[in-house]
């Protein structure tokens with residue numbers, strides 16, 4: 012069922028342009044949903060024991076369907092993020108074969124890179140050796156540090172295993188980033204989570220988990236608007252107070268928006284119809300966005316069977332983008348930060364985020380009010396303006412936390 016405002020938006024979009032997209036798309040490849048953990052908040056929870064895996068011939072077809080559209084979509088590079096489930100449960104030989112297929116199809120002229128998102132509970136010496144080959148250019152580790160949600164099939168916490176494996180990666184000088192879920196169990200420890208990653212100088216992302224009326228899972232783990240805003244403020248202050256100021260998303264972005272606000276940079280506006288970047292490839296090849304992930308009426312197409320251009324120009328994508336534009340019209344175009352903040356949060360709001368937007372407004376705007384207020388009340392505003400007018404190096408060096416601006 013298409014929400015009511017969609018039809019008008021679609022008509023406008025079709026009149027205006029052919030759908031474009033980012034010149035460097037990211038494909039989140041759901042190679043298998045199978046996982047050795049049973050984190051109760053996982054959005055793949057019902058499928059975690061399903062051992063179905065993409066076949067190498069299907070992956071070859073997906074690469075071919077991307078390659079066939081490189082010129083038409085003006086794609087300059089592509090990122091493949093191997094995701095699950097737990098991608099380290101897939102034999103390493105599989106990724107070696109993927110490497111050969113990529114070389115075969117993309118050759119040396121087209122730029123592409125591979126990344127992986129792992130729970131880091133499985134890390135053998137062979138994994139370490141494979142990681143050292145550099146096949147995965149970016150390694151993301153899902154780890155909450157606190158909260159004990161990350162349990163195995165028998166309900167045993169794997170937190171200590173992950174800590175040990177993080178130490179192994181550090182000792183072997185293998186760079187990685189982390190993602191920590193901000194949910195009911197981790198909320199009381201949100202400052203300590205930042206301090207843990209900051210002490211090891213690990214860049215990380217705080218992933219907000221929203222409360223929703225409709226799902227028991229989201230009821231158990233989700234947070235409300237005020238809790239999320241306060242938690243983000245807490246992380247901002249931890250980051251500002253830290254000598255290392257290890258970058259943490261989304262605070263890194265929010266500070267950039269606040270600095271753009273203070274320095275009157277207001278040309279930063281997101282347009283999904285030209286800049287959409289992330290595409291989820293499900294185990295069966297179905298393609299979704301990050302907004303209406305896995306919602307059948309927003310399936311863009313199937314990358315095993317169709318050229319990527321068809322997917323990028325699908326009716327489902329046009330409809331979804333029109334809804335984003337309509338949402339930005341309602342929220343961002345009335346917002347004092349629009350242009351300093353590109354509006355990605357509203358454009359990409361998921362169903363639960365959309366409900367909270369309607370009731371409580373934009374979370375990013377609430378956090379930006381706070382960050383800008385802190386800048387105004389302290390000498391940071393003068394510092395930002397002075398540094399902005401000085402050369403970039405001076406701006407970056409005076410306070411490490413502001414080097415993100």
Ligand code: SF4
Pocket residue numbers: 342343346347348349350352353354355356357373374375376377379
């Ligand atoms: S409404 Fe939110 S996402 Fe949109 S511009 Fe304002 S702060 Fe950014």
